[in-house]
Amino acid sequence: MTIQPSIIIGIILFLLLVKLVKKKNSTKSYQLPPGPTPLPFLGCMIQLLQNKPIFRWIHKLMDDYNSSIICLRLGPSTHVIAVSCPTIACEFLKTQDEVFASRAETISAYLISNNYRATIMSPFGDQWRMMRGFLNENMLSSSAHKWLQPKRNEEANHLLCYINNQIQKQNTPTKGALINIRFLCQHFCANVLKKLIFGKRFFGEGHEDGGPGDEDIEHASALFTILTYHYGFCISNYFPWLRGRTDFDGHEKIMRDAIKIVQKYHDPLIEERIQAWKKGARTEVKDILDKLITHENSKLTPEEIKAQILEIMIAIIDNPSNAIEWAMAEMISEPLILNRAIKEIDDIVGCNRLVEESDVPQLNYIKACIKESFRLHPFSAFNVPHVSLKDTIVAGYFIPKGSHVLLSRLGLGRNPNVWNDPMRFDPDRYLVNTGKQVVLSDHDLRILSFSTGKRGCPGVILGSTITTMLLTRMIQGFAWETPHNEPKIKLVENHDNLHLAKPLVAVAKPRLPQEIYPTS
Template identity: 60%
Template sequence: MIIFFLFFMSIFYLVSFLLNKLTDSKLRPPLPPGPTPLPYVGSIISMLQNKPTFRWIHRMMDQMNTKILCIRLGNVHVIAVSDPDIAVEFLKDKDWIFSSRPDTMSGYLTSGGYLDTVLAPMGDHWKKMRKILSREILSVARHKWLLNKRSEEDENILRYINNQCSSNHKAAKKLINVRILAQQYTTNMVRKLIFGSRYFGKGSQDGGPGEEEIEHADSLWTILAYIHAFCVTDYFPLLRWITDFDGHEKIIRNAIVTARKYQDPLIDERIQQWKDGLRTEQDDLLDVLITLENTRLTADEIKAQILDLIVGGFDNVSNNIEWAMAEMIKEPRIFDKAIRELDFVVGKNRLVQESDLQNLNYIKSCAKEAFRLHPVAAFNVPHVTTVDSIVAGYFIPKGSHVLVSRLGLGRNPDVWDDSLTFNPDRHMNGDKEVMLTDHKLHVFSFSTGRRECPAVLLGSTMTTMLLARLVQGFTWEFPFNESRDDLKENFHDLAKAKPLLALAKPRLTNHLYPSG
């Protein structure tokens, strides 16, 4: 089979080469700069020798001094972009050409065969699902409808931290794992909005997640780590029938099974309840998906969309909060300025509410600066071009995978002064409201164009609300043995190398904290 595969690829490459020679290729613009590819395999060997791939790509962009790079992997041109103007041309100005998604092993498995919205290629199904999300699930009206559920989780996270502090009789402060805290908040919130319940099981005695929630969250992180993770078989599809070349398929299949063993039974049970008339009123987003009037969804479509919502609903927020808190604790001047804003806008006699967020520009600037400097992933979800095109004066062949570098945009020294320094003031613009979105793509928070994240309102609200509650409700400082300079990121991803551990102490009067 391997010999047959190599022979087939040789013939394919030769035919492609001859066809290109017969066309007017000399008249078209050049491809973007990049490494010289080998016959048949392109730069796949170099990719395998230089893990993690995202650091290899960024290193080549630096070495070649280019903001747009072309790497051929097998027969696929992978285009990486770190310039905001070029990124806008791809994702916004010409988004009708570049809005589709590539066919990948991880995307196909995660989406249940492209039954979701985020990973589905352009087409009638994507249009249907996108319309449902924008009109029925993530609309402004639906956002208001879910306010009470969000408020319950805003209070629950305060209750959890305060209980931790209150149980600490030997010291005035409590060491809190902010990473676990942020992940707990986001996963609890997503489960509450979708299923109407904070936990799959009973949770733990201290108010934190139980075994079920921990296993579920771990599976989600694994899925996120392996979606579009430069898998060899994505560039040599015939290998999918022969071997799991780099082990990606087994890992992501197991993670999907784990995630869906908690979700799918709840969905099946709820569908049956509506069929039997045991449930007659909508209470959460799952009810909404099941009872759509104009466009009925199958059980498989609902399950795929639920996984889509859950996977996309927690990582960006939790990563942002951990980094924002770490940077703010490191610089007391920044933290004090955030406290002063909260005390001025909200005061100390009540807890911050969602209605206050529009006036908390500095808090939002801290979150936006964390999005800029510490993105959750190196690249966006890849786009694929449906026709030959020209962008920034370069030829972009049909079928190219376009990757916009969140790192390159946010840390671009041509856009940002002192680009590696955490400075929220750079986003303040007088009395103008600070928004976490950036359609000029100087900061890649929620993308732009047709593939803009449909959960912008929810994601922005969750991010700002959690950060505001943590800053208002508690004083935070590093443990005595923790270095203020220890804010390194992982080598294999962009998470903080060590989970943020910080000492917390309540700063408001006791009666303001939720009890129980």
């Protein structure tokens, strides 16, 4: 008996339908992670707006539900999943890395990336692949890192010049000078990035003492404003039809204004350089901007170049500056830790030359201090959201397609099930394996310094180098102590963010022979 083709097709379609229904039921039979009951259409938006700062409310919910994974529905359909357990975090970013390799399409991500033209903010797709490949090959590779080392060395020397100039300006070589360490760290990181990208330290003239001028102060302030609001929970992120119509929380205007300030300094330099290459007035690749312009395999548009430069700026300026301010506060408050760090530098480098990048692999205690600062004092409470590309199951819970996954830097780094006495600053945590180099990343996600997987930070080497050289040069070059009228540093974080509540100001005194210090 001959079976009709239509019957065969019908059987195949039936089997496919059964398989699809089984798959759907297999996921839908699992529950969402615990969390507050959402209202129709609004979800948990009312609670979110009533509980500021939002990151503290989310962490309180995790405590209230006694769960290391919770779910909030925001708006009509967006599920926000917050995670504070390393094992579950690894399931998201390692076991199911392919599923969570995309990014949320938010107003801040859209504005920063100039309509998703760059790497960090772009959803998973061809544009992300192209820009990520370019970034890895041309800007953040080991060869590019070596090529750019002289520029980093110049800024490390400039750091010492600036501190020394403050001491001379205050005319107190023996008593030292008051140094605003937050200001110092933020502008050192900004200066390094400007030097690597544009080949110049300042957009303006700068001050005679080596400090930034008004232009560079405005530029750095705008970068940190962008970072603050990028990690915010904007209403239009969960009601996309509001974008461009109603700016309920003022978030969009603040972001646009800050980006406009940054563009005021970036765009003329970028456009001028593009023209210089077109006209043959510039023929030698000297910095990252030249690399971006002269990339041959797939020419980048001016819009892509501008977006990528902004992303690099905000990706690297935050963690190093915040971590070193906190590390210095903790170390000055605990002289035994500070003295041990000084001894390591003196034993390995000595006092007759300045520490160099080549010394970094041997400076395990210094790196342990930095890693402990990353763990205990992250710049932001959460990572940039990952987005699920399909329905899936994680840790026994149903995670719908399109969910925004937030790994808690606080929850991971201060998790009492992972860390003994988690609120104590203890660099020795990382020195158990003697003879093994301390690295600032953690692929087991017990801390979230540089993340991991497809969306892991591609600038691990650069970020680690900038951070380590900043702390090491400061400690080697100067003795640090609290101001005489403030015998104790208050190690209290701001309620609205995770920064020190009050910028760290300390007294710096030279501790090397005067001829060792660079002169500007």
